[in-house]
Amino acid sequence: MVRTTNFNAGPAALPLEVLQKAQNEFVDFNGAGMSVMELSHRSKEYDAVHQKAKALLKELMEIPDDYEILFLQGGASLQFSMIPMNFLSKEKTAHFIMTGAWSEKALAEAKLFGSTSVIATSEDDTYKYIPDIPEIPADGAYLHLTSNNTIFGTQWQQFPDSPIPLVADMSSDILSRKIDVSKFGIIYAGAQKNLGPSGVTVVIIKKDLLSKENEQVAKILKYSTHAKANSLYNTPPTFAIYMLSLVLEWLKEKGGVAEIEKRNRKKAGILYRAIDESGGFYKGHAREDSRSNMNVTFTLKNDELTKAFIAKAKEERMSGLGGHRSVGGCRASIYNAVSVEDCEKLAAFMKTFREEH
Ligand SMILES: Cc1ncc(COP(=O)(O)O)c(C=O)c1O
Known part of the structure; x- marks a missing residue:
């Protein structure tokens, strides 16, 4: 499996x-x-x-x-x-x-x-x-x-x-x-x-x-x-x-809410870093002071690139990355059950995709 x-x-x-x-x-x-x-x-x-x-x-x-x-x-x-x-x-x-x-x-x-x-x-x-x-x-x-x-x-x-x-x-x-x-x-x-x-x-x-x-x-x-x-x-x-x-x-x-909070901060940090260090390839939707540690929203340059990103992620067995229709772009929902490793995998993918495009 x-x-x-x-x-x-x-x-x-x-x-x-x-x-x-x-x-x-x-x-x-x-x-x-x-x-x-x-x-x-x-x-x-x-x-x-x-x-x-x-x-x-x-x-x-x-x-x-x-x-x-x-x-x-x-x-x-x-x-x-x-x-x-x-x-x-x-x-x-x-x-x-x-x-x-x-x-x-x-x-x-x-x-x-x-x-x-x-x-x-x-x-x-x-x-x-x-x-x-x-x-x-x-x-x-x-x-x-x-x-x-x-x-x-x-x-x-x-x-x-x-x-x-x-x-x-x-x-x-x-x-x-x-x-x-x-x-x-x-x-x-x-x-x-x-x-x-x-x-x-x-x-x-x-x-x-x-x-x-x-x-x-x-x-x-x-x-x-x-x-x-x-x-x-x-x-x-x-x-x-x-x-x-x-x-x-x-x-x-897992250590209760205090532990999961630490883990959630770390997870979100990994993805926001991937956005912030992309030289504008990925743009965060939320203002920095209001960013969510649960739903990381970002856009790419155009719809074509967004579609390619989501399709390629799917090939790598990562799903659910399409943004809500009212915002467009992408969204990674990283609730409690999503691990630090899952976020690292996505961040690494974001880097490779950026380099390739
Ligand atoms: C913040 C928030 N409120 C309400 C809802 C609606 O929830 P439900 O489908 O359980 O009615 C959602 C669903 O995504 C949500 O994210």
Whole structure:
């Protein structure tokens, strides 16, 4: 078997050890005589998986006791709606900091439920940077931001102290670096980049928000419903949660978030160096002070060269390097499961390709 070096933006690379462990347990989970997929979500065998995933996430992210950890479905995209549905109304304003296409989607959904305002944006320069934060209005319902911009390749370096609940879409950088959870009211992330396969969405929500939900919301779309039921109100995506538990175990074995953060810095450094030392052959999309350690975006001189780069990389068994259609060029997504060696391989390829062209 030859594994392809996977730079996909999501679904994305998973650690080989995790895939192999899942493979070993696939048909007979822990002596149950059935796959984890076949277990009842009310069984004690599945309960152990569910609790382990929660406990490991709490430990690795140092989530304080006054937060609920929820495993939901609907992707990060459902959170774009579920948050305003529960916490916004016609009399209130939700504030937004716009750093890309995902912030735009979150804003568009919020507009359906109440008043919104954009307090900072980098749209003026195709979202190449994270804008400075103006004073945050103290009377808003919440402030929403996207911590890492998967498409444009920018990432927040530090988070504001907000007088209103800070809500962050961390889909593409959760668990990639240490963060202070207590600064946030809600953190949400689709799993398919740093956490596991698609199908489960992690929501970390401050408990005091649960009593502030709007009343006219369908039961299944209320956070309090899932909090009360330990994310077992309806059948959860059990296999995705199992995979999440394996990824979290793997991360813990690797030394936890502090270690992975160091590794992620190193990986991104290798690729940004390949861009910066290319004499303009490769151009980074993001401004240097806003560069993402998860999605490295860059362009080549023209479409023809870009296509040749992607095709040649594929020949060398590196995939997922095409940029998002709205930015063009290339993007290497280097989430936690992508290794330093994978990044070295890509950087070496970038050098050879440049010399040949
Ligand atoms: C930052 C960010 N937010 C939201 C989404 C949408 O996630 P989902 O497909 O889980 O709804 C993505 C997907 O790539 C993303 O990168």
